[in-house]
Amino acid sequence: MKLNIALLAGDGIGPEVIDQAVKVCDAVAKKFSHEINWKPALTGAAAIDAVGEPYPDETHETCISSDAVLFGAIGHPRFDNDPSAKVRPEQGLLKMRQKLGLFANVRPTFTFPSLIDKSPLKRERIEGTDLVFLRELTGGIYFGKRGREDNGDTAYDTCTYTRAEIQRLAKKGFELAMKRSKKLCCVDKANVLESSRLWRETVQEMAKDYPEVSVSYEFVDAVAMRLVQWPNDYDVLITENMFGDILTDEASVISGSMGLMPSASVGESIGLYEPIHGSYPQAAGKDIANPLATILSAAMLFDDLNLAEEAETIRNIVNASLAEGVVTEDLAEGGKSYKTSEVGDWLAARV
Amino acid sequence: MKLNIALLAGDGIGPEVIDQAVKVCDAVAKKFSHEINWKPALTGAAAIDAVGEPYPDETHETCISSDAVLFGAIGHPRFDNDPSAKVRPEQGLLKMRQKLGLFANVRPTFTFPSLIDKSPLKRERIEGTDLVFLRELTGGIYFGKRGREDNGDTAYDTCTYTRAEIQRLAKKGFELAMKRSKKLCCVDKANVLESSRLWRETVQEMAKDYPEVSVSYEFVDAVAMRLVQWPNDYDVLITENMFGDILTDEASVISGSMGLMPSASVGESIGLYEPIHGSYPQAAGKDIANPLATILSAAMLFDDLNLAEEAETIRNIVNASLAEGVVTEDLAEGGKSYKTSEVGDWLAARV
Ligand SMILES: CC(C)[C@H](C(=O)O)[C@@H](O)C(=O)O
Ligand SMILES: CC(C)[C@H](C(=O)O)[C@@H](O)C(=O)O
Numbered sequence: 001m002k003l004n005i006a007l008l009a010g011d012g013i014g015p016e017v018i019d020q021a022v023k024v025c026d027a028v029a030k031k032f033s034h035e036i037n038w039k040p041a042l043t044g045a046a047a048i049d050a051v052g053e054p055y056p057d058e059t060h061e062t063c064i065s066s067d068a069v070l071f072g073a074i075g076h077p078r079f080d081n082d083p084s085a086k087v088r089p090e091q092g093l094l095k096m097r098q099k100l101g102l103f104a105n106v107r108p109t110f111t112f113p114s115l116i117d118k119s120p121l122k123r124e125r126i127e128g129t130d131l132v133f134l135r136e137l138t139g140g141i142y143f144g145k146r147g148r149e150d151n152g153d154t155a156y157d158t159c160t161y162t163r164a165e166i167q168r169l170a171k172k173g174f175e176l177a178m179k180r181s182k183k184l185c186c187v188d189k190a191n192v193l194e195s196s197r198l199w200r201e202t203v204q205e206m207a208k209d210y211p212e213v214s215v216s217y218e219f220v221d222a223v224a225m226r227l228v229q230w231p232n233d234y235d236v237l238i239t240e241n242m243f244g245d246i247l248t249d250e251a252s253v254i255s256g257s258m259g260l261m262p263s264a265s266v267g268e269s270i271g272l273y274e275p276i277h278g279s280y281p282q283a284a285g286k287d288i289a290n291p292l293a294t295i296l297s298a299a300m301l302f303d304d305l306n307l308a309e310e311a312e313t314i315r316n317i318v319n320a321s322l323a324e325g326v327v328t329e330d331l332a333e334g335g336k337s338y339k340t341s342e343v344g345d346w347l348a349a350r351v
Numbered sequence: 352m353k354l355n356i357a358l359l360a361g362d363g364i365g366p367e368v369i370d371q372a373v374k375v376c377d378a379v380a381k382k383f384s385h386e387i388n389w390k391p392a393l394t395g396a397a398a399i400d401a402v403g404e405p406y407p408d409e410t411h412e413t414c415i416s417s418d419a420v421l422f423g424a425i426g427h428p429r430f431d432n433d434p435s436a437k438v439r440p441e442q443g444l445l446k447m448r449q450k451l452g453l454f455a456n457v458r459p460t461f462t463f464p465s466l467i468d469k470s471p472l473k474r475e476r477i478e479g480t481d482l483v484f485l486r487e488l489t490g491g492i493y494f495g496k497r498g499r500e501d502n503g504d505t506a507y508d509t510c511t512y513t514r515a516e517i518q519r520l521a522k523k524g525f526e527l528a529m530k531r532s533k534k535l536c537c538v539d540k541a542n543v544l545e546s547s548r549l550w551r552e553t554v555q556e557m558a559k560d561y562p563e564v565s566v567s568y569e570f571v572d573a574v575a576m577r578l579v580q581w582p583n584d585y586d587v588l589i590t591e592n593m594f595g596d597i598l599t600d601e602a603s604v605i606s607g608s609m610g611l612m613p614s615a616s617v618g619e620s621i622g623l624y625e626p627i628h629g630s631y632p633q634a635a636g637k638d639i640a641n642p643l644a645t646i647l648s649a650a651m652l653f654d655d656l657n658l659a660e661e662a663e664t665i666r667n668i669v670n671a672s673l674a675e676g677v678v679t680e681d682l683a684e685g686g687k688s689y690k691t692s693e694v695g696d697w698l699a700a701r702v
Pocket of ligand 1: 245
């Protein structure tokens with residue numbers, strides 16, 4: 001198979017971790033006789049510096065002419081405390097999500113047996129946790145009308161959802177639930193928000209078509225509690241954009257392996273795969289960042305291209321590296337640690 | 352001192368836990384030679400059943416002619432999966448907050464040394480945690496314009512904030528920080544929302560008047576993570592209504608003693624004091640509910656009326672009951688447990 005993969009390394013540690021994913025993917029391609037054509041493109045602060053735009057048109061062209069996008073991380077501290085900056089890396093991210101139609105952010109949270117004691121949560125609470133959030137990613141308050149009135153003294157944002165937007169996200173949720181444990185939780189705030197009432201109404205309607213799936217409806221505040229009390233109670237969760245932003249980050253803490261958590265953003269056609277961690281500027285250029293989240297994101301990429309064996313190969317070597325202690329300093333617990341590039345080399349050689 | 356306190360017992364276990372708080376407050380009043388005139392009034396599902404309205408005008412009259420309001424809990428399962436019900440208990444809550452001008456919800460999270468191992472979080476992460484959220488309670492997406500369009504297929508909610516609304520909440524935050532460790536965290540989503548940018552801008556402006564307070568600005572998703580990773584990093588946090596709803600509930604899990612956490616909702620004049628737990632209908636009428644959160648809420652009430660010694664007396668006897676194991680079944684760990692009313696009697700007798 002010939003694959004075109006757009007490569008958006010981005011900022012901070014992005015380029016370093018992406019490099020390792022490329023090594024591993026190339027090794028996997030070789031083993032399974034695929035050919036990967038990597039197509040690098042600019043994004044984030046790096047793109048602002050180069051062309052004044054965080055998601056340039058050329059980058060978009062590169063993405064839509066590819067089979068998938070592998071993404072590193074974006075963000076630079078110089079933008080962080082300047083909410084009024086005209087051009088910000090995040091805008092590129094939002095524009096990219098919208099233009100690529102990436103309406104569903106898929107965020108698994110699972111535990112690695114060998115790392116379970118790194119969690120801030122007690123072992124007995126999290127053993128066996130394996131849940132997936134589907135966060136709506138191109139609607140809601142992120143993309144509604146916003147502005148100022150009264151000479152800037154009043155500010156507003158609008159959260160809007162259409163039934164169709166909810167349906168296409170929920171459909172992915174039901175389908176995923178059918179492949180897993182047939183348990184779906186719809187997270188909303190239907191006791192207050194009209195948009196949440198439309199979510200609940202729409203999901204209740206769709207539930208009739210999936211009689212095998214047991215659906216629960218929970219308020220976002222209750223889920224924010226239960227998620228850290230009894231994460232095992234959950235399997236597939238669907239929710240709107242803003243709630244998803246908060247809850248997926250909360251959930252990422254559960255496993256204690258936040259630096260290892262992958263994600264996918266998918267839509268009608270192309271998918272984008274990225275680690276959930278940020279650009280971690282303090283570590284940039286030091287060859288110390290953990291590349292595993294990016295590499296596991298590449299596994300999700302292969303999965304979505306129906307290359308399940310390739311995906312499984314990646315997950316197996318990642319597990320092997322953890323078991324054998326071939327890890328970056330964040331996981332070394334005072335023992336021997338490896339450089340980012342050394343971990344990448346080891347994994348690629350193992351494929 | 353003569354005190355008029357409105358007594359809104361509400362639904363489920365509300366009446367039972369309120370009864371114990373009344374016993375304890377009466378004992379405290381006697382000890383310190385105050386006289387409390389309790390003024391019961393209807394609210395929640397109980398009020399809907401009686402007069403068709405969750406926050407009737409008579410109840411409002413009772414509240415505004417009192418020095419403070421002691422509140423139990425509201426909510427009944429028959430409304431839970433019916434988002435379209437015309438009259439819901441929550442509407443009473445929102446109306447009450449608005450009509451009483453309760454713009455700041457004060458939610459402390461702290462640990463009880465004797466209960467610390469009940470937390471889902473590891474001891475070393477939470478030892479010494481003592482933080483307070485100030486959640487804006489009468490603005491934002493809870494009270495903005497909402498509705499449907501396109502024959503019901505599009506729903507929207509509006510999040511609006513004015514500079515004045517932010518200032519009065521933030522002022523309480525800065526003042527509280529000055530009395531505590533002079534550390535304030537403003538939680539927002541200024542990288543996306545215009546209302547959040549107004550929050551950040553307003554707080555940055557006000558920070559100049561409190562040069563001793565060290566202020567940090569963090570995104571809501573980052574706080575949702577760090578709160579369960581390193582709760583000790585936080586002291587006073589201020590945030591808007593919806594984020595506060597989610598994060599205060601998340602924070603309540605930290606201590607492992609959610610059933611014991613009190614809260615206050617305050618404004619320009621009258622304050623309302625209530626446990627953070629819900630109406631827990633399964634336990635209603637069984638004399639098994641834990642009354643301590645309501646009793647600790649009464650302590651916050653005395654504090655706000657500048658009766659610090661009275662408040663301290665309550666907290667001390669609560670600690671004594673925990674130390675001596677005079678607790679309801681939720682805390683009994685298989686040991687001897689006491690009825691709700693027995694715990695109330697014991698505490699009142701100890702005052
Ligand atoms: C950077 C920011 C705009 C973004 C979001 O809120 O969606 C990030 O938090 C994420 O979750 O990918
Ligand atoms: C019942 C509901 C409307 C309410 C809220 O969201 O404010 C509750 O969750 C709370 O936090 O007091």
